[in-house]
Amino acid sequence: MPTIVSVDDSTVPGEGSSRLLLLVSSDNKHIVVEEDIMSRSRFISKQVEGFEATSQRHAILLPFSSFVLNKVIEYCSHYRGYYLLEDDPDAAPPGRSPVREWDQEFLDVDRNMLLRIIKAAHYLEIKSLVGSCARAIADMIRGKTTEEMREILGVENDFTPEEEHSPSSKCTG
């Protein structure tokens, strides 16, 4: 159950019209962030809509560490006020996300971190970040052999030997 924290309903002075949100990470760190920054996240937006409806504001509990959360907030702060096509639920095109140089640098992290970020981005429903992470992961495995791919993705070969030796008929159309 989310902890109910009473939050002042009025606008915080000196911060324009943006209100504050209290995010709680899985390692129990409390992070205060402007609502405006996090509006890119569909998950947060829906929470905020809920607050509006019930006039009750509470902290939002998130199932990942503050380390990852800070990274996501960094991303959202960078794109604060930008319109990204993939984040627009009405206009999001199917398929690949476009390459953004800043994202590539931002996601130049180790494999585990990258996977945590994509998981967090998916939880928070930030499509643009999921897309960029997916692209970065794809770049890691592109052109690799089957064994190398298994290692990078951390998957086990669970095919039976017969299956492995008969190439799937679908692959040749």
Added chain:
Amino acid sequence: MAAYVHILRFPDDILQEILESLEGESLLTCRVTCRRLDTLISDSVRLQYKIELLACGMVDGSQTLDAAEKLKRLRLYDAAWRSLEWTGHTTLPHLEDRWFPPSMAAAGALVFHSADTFPNDPRSLLQQVSSKLRGIPEQHLMFPVAVGHNALLDNAQDLLVFAPKLSPQSGLCRCHLRTLSTGEAHPLGTLLDPCSVMGSRNLIEICGDHILEAVCTYRDFFYYQIVWNWKTGRIELTLSDDPSHRSVLQYTRFLDSTHIFIVEAKFDSPACIQVYAFGHAPLELGGAAHDVAATPSHSFLLPELSPRAPGMVQPSLAHGCSHSSADASCFHSDFAERLLSLRLSWPGTGLEDPTFIFIDIPLKTLRSYIAAHPTRASHAIPWGEWGQRTRVARGYARLGDWEPFTYGMRRIEVQRSDNGEGLMLHVLDYHAGRVGRALARQRHGAEGAEDVEVIVSPSDASADGMVDGLRTTLPCLVKHLSVPPEVSRRMTNANTQAFNAYLCEDGLIFVEQDASGGFVTRAWEYTF
């Protein structure tokens, strides 16, 4: 820090997002890593489309259709190719009088043909054959030159090369390097054509940056086989013909991007395949160039083609030597898949039915042989080692002209006999690893000839080596292919000299002769 992150604990849509960012080849690797990813890839229409597109050797086009629709059409297209049934046809306009067969060059959905019967009004037409299925409109580009057969098309490089036909008085014959899309000069093409001559040119093939052509100068009527780079204008290889040993036949093509080969038979020496590497000091045209002709890096004797073989007269290869051309429209312009198919015959012996022998040599084998024997050498290799033979039944004698043609990984060759009774099709599907050789016999009914039934049967002989492992996993093609009904009716005209057919993306283009003897070109679409 927390433990290792396992990707398989992720929800499907994250994994899908990652897979979406991969291309066909990586997807194929990815799907064999584990069951979960395999299932995800198989279940996604978009990913499946990417893979099947790769499998068909095609590239994505339309942005307006969704993946499901595109996949559906791709499968229909592929199935249609395999079943080879016809829907309808469009008649392509001819440039000139219908009493002349058109001179054509075709690649993919493009046809280039030329009118050269009226010297005052030379014209050539580049034509895009329409496709109902893929929504491609018919389009034309006109050029005010006559080129005859002298044109090459390369879809992959957006390149059209042609050399106008000229009379001896009209000056140097220069190549035009144009783009297929606009007809303008190709931006990468050299301004200096190194082969401009007072003479005639016969463009043979494009392979990447290089063009292979045969040039004959009006000065001494020597023939030169020249390989030159169309981007830099540099001549890479010149071979000249020794006039004292005029060939009975000569057939030259690219073997790969650094070699050409020549199949040659002369009156006084055994026939052979000679392989030449590029990169010699280029020779000047004309003059005494033929004295210092390049020497072949490898030479393969063709004992069965030797004119001195006991009990045989001169074998003829002149029209029977076929080769899948360096198809510009090849999406996988992969020379490894090419096949040299020789047809040998011994005409003029007075025998009723001369025998034809087809020998297929996968060029892959020829090339690996060269790699294994890098020093300059002559080899006499029994056919069994690298080629396979098929003896064609009696009764298909005197086959007329035939046209090999390719599209992508597939090739069909059509031959018909002089008497209009026989039709032969080779159907080679390199990709699926299927080879069929079809023999057809026109049945004579009460009202003259009727349908032509063509049976494409697996030909184990020619499949060997060419298709390697693919063949073991896929069944061979056994199809009953009927030629379009219209076409078969036309074929009852026993006088048809040439029965030309060209493969295009959505069907075949046939040049037919109608009842009155005029020529008609029709593009036939497969059933979709």
